Amino acid sequence: MNVTPAVPDQTVYIVDDDEALRDSLLWLLESNNRKVAQFDSAEAFLAAYRPEMTGCLVLDVRMPGMSGLELYERLRERHATLPVLFITGHGDVPMAVSVLKKGAVDFIEKPFSDTDMLKLIDQCLTTELENRERLRQDAAVARRLDQLTGREMEVLELIIAGRLNKQIADDLGISIKTVEVHRARVMEKMEANSLAELVQSVMTCESARGRFSTL
Known part of the structure; x- marks a missing residue:
């Protein structure tokens, strides 16, 4: 048995x-x-x-x-x-x-x-x-989020909301090139290999829910 x-x-x-x-x-x-x-x-x-x-x-x-x-x-x-x-x-x-x-x-x-x-x-x-x-996993995602700057958090929230680079640039009043730089840093700090992996890791992290109005 x-x-x-x-x-x-x-x-x-x-x-x-x-x-x-x-x-x-x-x-x-x-x-x-x-x-x-x-x-x-x-x-x-x-x-x-x-x-x-x-x-x-x-x-x-x-x-x-x-x-x-x-x-x-x-x-x-x-x-x-x-x-x-x-x-x-x-x-x-x-x-x-x-x-x-x-x-x-x-x-x-x-x-x-x-x-x-x-x-x-x-x-x-x-x-x-x-x-x-x-x-x-939640704790690991939370630790990575803590490494992001304020601007990187803003870019990440807009990425999660489905905004494109040009739209993010318009929303934040910065250049597309700057958005691309922030986006690359977010991917690196969050240890994500793809956009889908990035969004999934944040969406499934309970401790992240209070940080983003889009979740």
Whole structure:
């Protein structure tokens, strides 16, 4: 019952007050080459939580003290990026659906099969890797944007808006030759090999959205 191997630094964090269930999941995941850490309460996980944690969180909805839903809200307040898979009882399904709307990856209802659990955890870990890569790319684009001068930013915004060199020159009151120089510098600093690559890198960067009125 093998699933796609996890990246070495990814950990599946299990938070459940049911010791038997934790032990069962521990065996299942470790036998499928998953790194696991388990906690018997939401409070214990919250105390151990660090923003640099990678992997995913398997979280029971109902627990004594702080519930899984309360923990999820606390983690959202901290802008946690760990994908969350909720474990629910039958009566908790409406609550589980509500957290899906808030960003949880999925929920699984008790009793669940090993195959279903592994499949959902695999989805969570894949999601976390994709999110991490997206954040890395966003940070790289943001760093490149920071290298541009004010004029280069103006030229870039007009390029994104689809303006031609002559139109950019008219808009900014500069010569076409000067536009070409700025455009070449923008391409170099943004490490773009084509106009399409330049526009795509900026359009898909979430941190760039607040910098350009055209996005």
